[in-house]
Amino acid sequence: MLKEFVHVTRRYALKTMTVSDGDLSYAASIATRFVDGRDLTATTYDSYEDLLKIYPEAEGNVERLKSLSVNVIHNVAVQNLSTDNRLAGEKFDCIINNFPHSGFVKGLSETVPEMIKRHQDLVISPFFQHAVKMLYPNGQIHITHKATPPFSNWDIVKIAETHGLKLLSMTKFNPNRYPGYRPKCGAGHTPNKGFRVGKCVIYKFVLKKLKSKKIYKFVLYSHKSKKKNLIFRYANPIYQLLDNLIMVTEIYVLTGSLPPPLVMIASSLSNLGQPHKLYNECLFLEHLFTWSIKAIYRKPLEDTNHDMYKPNNMIPAIDSIPTKPFSLILPEKSTNSLSEIEMKKDYNLKSSCVVLKPGMVLLKNYISITDQVEIVKICQEFGMGPGGFYQPGLNSGAKLNLHMMCFGRNWDPQTKYAARYRYDGSQAPPVPDKLVSLAKTSIKDSQAHDDKIPSMHPDICIVNFYTTTGRLGMHQDRDESSDSLRKGLPVVSISVGDSAQFLYGHNRDVRKANDVLLESGDVVVFGGKSRNVYHGVKTIIPNSAPLPLLQQSKLRPGRLNLTFRQF
Numbered sequence: 001m002l003k004e005f006v007h008v009t010r011r012y013a014l015k016t017m018t019v020s021d022g023d024l025s026y027a028a029s030i031a032t033r034f035v036d037g038r039d040l041t042a043t044t045y046d047s048y049e050d051l052l053k054i055y056p057e058a059e060g061n062v063e064r065l066k067s068l069s070v071n072v073i074h075n076v077a078v079q080n081l082s083t084d085n086r087l088a089g090e091k092f093d094c095i096i097n098n099f100p101h102s103g104f105v106k107g108l109s110e111t112v113p114e115m116i117k118r119h120q121d122l123v124i125s126p127f128f129q130h131a132v133k134m135l136y137p138n139g140q141i142h143i144t145h146k147a148t149p150p151f152s153n154w155d156i157v158k159i160a161e162t163h164g165l166k167l168l169s170m171t172k173f174n175p176n177r178y179p180g181y182r183p184k185c186g187a188g189h190t191p192n193k194g195f196r197v198g199k200c201v202i203y204k205f206v207l208k209k210l211k212s213k214k215i216y217k218f219v220l221y222s223h224k225s226k227k228k229n230l231i232f233r234y235a236n237p238i239y240q241l242l243d244n245l246i247m248v249t250e251i252y253v254l255t256g257s258l259p260p261p262l263v264m265i266a267s268s269l270s271n272l273g274q275p276h277k278l279y280n281e282c283l284f285l286e287h288l289f290t291w292s293i294k295a296i297y298r299k300p301l302e303d304t305n306h307d308m309y310k311p312n313n314m315i316p317a318i319d320s321i322p323t324k325p326f327s328l329i330l331p332e333k334s335t336n337s338l339s340e341i342e343m344k345k346d347y348n349l350k351s352s353c354v355v356l357k358p359g360m361v362l363l364k365n366y367i368s369i370t371d372q373v374e375i376v377k378i379c380q381e382f383g384m385g386p387g388g389f390y391q392p393g394l395n396s397g398a399k400l401n402l403h404m405m406c407f408g409r410n411w412d413p414q415t416k417y418a419a420r421y422r423y424d425g426s427q428a429p430p431v432p433d434k435l436v437s438l439a440k441t442s443i444k445d446s447q448a449h450d451d452k453i454p455s456m457h458p459d460i461c462i463v464n465f466y467t468t469t470g471r472l473g474m475h476q477d478r479d480e481s482s483d484s485l486r487k488g489l490p491v492v493s494i495s496v497g498d499s500a501q502f503l504y505g506h507n508r509d510v511r512k513a514n515d516v517l518l519e520s521g522d523v524v525v526f527g528g529k530s531r532n533v534y535h536g537v538k539t540i541i542p543n544s545a546p547l548p549l550l551q552q553s554k555l556r557p558g559r560l561n562l563t564f565r566q567f
């Protein structure tokens, strides 16, 4: 089932052109992903005759492309791209140029400024100049390039900007995604020679004038009836779908019959979903679906402040996409049973302080019930919105045993801190003032017990929610800036809800770790010498949350933890 799903969904119908594709192995690698091979135009710099002379694999690649109805055009130079009469009037959704290079010059090394300027003037600038003229208004230009000097000094982004483009994203180039693709030197004495790809990125550009900040809701109607009987939900905004030319990742179908091949996609999915917010790039969807869906109803929902076009967006694991928002709050009807929860704690206990070790202070019963209720309210409000709670995935494909959301900066186990990584393209909202002030007073009060703990201004907060089976392995919090870590700026951890058995120690070894009970309202501050302490959550103790908190906040069983940091 999974195989079929992957196969079906890796097809797309964007009009795409590849430029200066050495022996055409790149185009041959991506061609089968197209619904219709005619949507792909593959161009080579060399004439057909030269191509055959230079690259032993070229003939096979051309045959393969032709058998898939791909348009193959030879002898196309970037300097004449838009004026070449074989491409006259053509427009594309995506124009791809991998490893642009102006050829080698005897005596000029790649590192000297003259050589870099040569590449810029002869290839990069003309390519952008022509490609922008051949782009649909919402199209994208992709350049794959080495991310290390001297290639990273080519100023590709700056040059693109002078041609009316802006950087949409920079993503890591993964050659494994293009089976059969062999980048070639293409010039010099050994043009057929491959080169080690090393660390590379795909720069993706869009036209500057693209209106980028509208959120759209998509409702797709079926062929047969005009009734709203089909609702598709795309799991990713298109900029992620576009990544590496994998278009459709998931479609959720509520009801209705589908024309093939959507039937195949739908039948391979069991999840049902709600209509989802999509972003401006969903214009691309029209190309993909007008052939099978009669009408597309598109309606701007709202403007957002989210900047969709910041670099560094990373692609989340597909399985980190929630099917429905995770709510901290119990549905109304189930809250009556709360009074049956066994009470194990006197909630009028006074605050106290324990220095766990130098730099690590536990403030017991520190946050009032009123503030705890407010914390739940704030986290629920943001947790249900864009960029809200989700279950982060690990590189291994496993998921963390908790739900997470972030304020200030997104953090994810795979991407660490990134401007944007989320399945819905959202950026983290700023840390709410109320939370900042709670964290700051916690630091102040912890300093009264350990004056070596530095002060900090919390600009990041990671919010974790553990159900009663949740836990978190031993780890260090080391993804903040080197400056912040070097100064030992503290992490402030606030616990709300069910209690946790919290571990801390010198290394990952759980058996050697100390443990301490963290109850609702407790705060741990660890900074200075203890900034790099290993810590984790061993277990959550069910039914241990304060009743007034549950009554006032309707918090579901489990534990909410907020860790504040300064990036």
Ligand SMILES: O=C(O)CCC(=O)C(=O)O
Binding pocket: 462, 464, 472, 477, 493, 500, 502, 535, 536, 537, 561, 563
């Ligand atoms: O839940 C906790 O107490 C710890 C959370 C944590 O260590 C983290 O988010 O890095």
Ligand SMILES: [Fe+2]
Binding pocket: 475, 476, 477, 535, 563
């Ligand atoms: Fe942590």
